[in-house]
Amino acid sequence: MLNLMRLEMRKYQLGSYVKGAVIANFVILGFMFMILFISKIEGDIALENYQIALKVIDSFVRGVFIVFAATLIAKLIIGEYKNRTITTAFMYPIKRKKLIAAKLAIVITFTFSAIVISNMFITAIFCFISVTYQLIPDTLTISVVVQHLPSMLMNAIAATGMSLIPLYFGMKKYSIPTTILSSLLIVMVVSSNTGNFSLNDIIVIPITLAIIGISVAYLSIRNIDSVDV
Template sequence: MLNLMRLEMKKFHIGSYIKRAIFANFVILAIMFMLLFITKIEGDAVFENYQTVLSLIDSTVRAVFIIFASALNAKLIISEFKYKTITLAFMYPINRKKLMASKLAIIVLFTFSAIIVSNVFVSVVFCTIISNFHLFSDTLTISVIIQRIPIVIMNAIAASCIALIPLYFGMRKYSIPVTIISSIFIVSVVSSNTGNFSLNDIIFIPIALAIIGISVAYASFRKIEKMDI
């Protein structure tokens, strides 16, 4: 399994996606600074304290990388079926389910790792810079950071599984655009924020969607051994 994952990552040049993920981090930082600038000018209370800041960073990072994961879904899976390049891989004496499982594992692990690393990077850079301007009455303490750690990890796990849901829509007609558009729709529903509240705050919602994501991935490939490409 690990060897299959290594070969798949080499085949699809996963390093290029790591570079894009790094670029996405700087885009997220730019968005955060732009939001801060706009809210300070208009006098909105979007950035009330560090808890709010860290929560908004986490929400933004997850939204970006769920959509990012749809690009991985499209590249590693959808495009292989669309252009029938998967037939070459199926000609080798490799269990089809293990091959598909390795692809899904890469997507889930990449998304999870990207969310965790991005949360740390963006939070450190953003909070370090704004702390010099004393914009908030509170301070970023160790206890605040410790409280956020399990929340970020749980959200990252849920988001990594939710990122598999677009496979259901993409695999129906092997459509890359549908895969990406469906991920944008999912993000817009789950991460939409109204009055500092989003559906993701209801713990049942991300858990249910994560289970759906895993189920979708399993259902899409459970008959892969008998599937004609």
């Protein structure tokens, strides 16, 4: 499985996604500091404390990489069906289920790793600069960061699961735009923040969506032998 994943990553030159993830991190950092800058100008406090700041960072990161996951699904799976290049891949002495499982494993590994690493990277830089220049009227303590870690990890797992939902919509008509648009809709519904509250805070919702995403992936692998190419 690992060798198959490596071959797929070389085939599609997925190193560009790592570069894209790095750029996305700095864009998110830019948004965070822009929020602080605008609030300073308007004389308002957008981020009252570090708990809220870390929550906003987590929300941004999850939203960005759910869309990243959709683009990966579109490239690794939907695009191959759309262009019928998957026919050639299925001619190799590799089971269809194993091939699709390897592709989905790449998506899952990348999405989860990107969310966790990006959260840690952005949080570290944001907190360092915020504390140095006293950008937030609050004191950052180790306990605040430690208390945030479990929810961040759980959110990363849930986001990774729900990032597989676009596979269902993309496989309907082998549509790349539909795959990506469905991920944007998921982000809009789950990660939208109103008054420091989002649907993701209702724990049943992200868990349910994650289960749906995992189910979509499982059914895609289980039924792959009966899908027409």
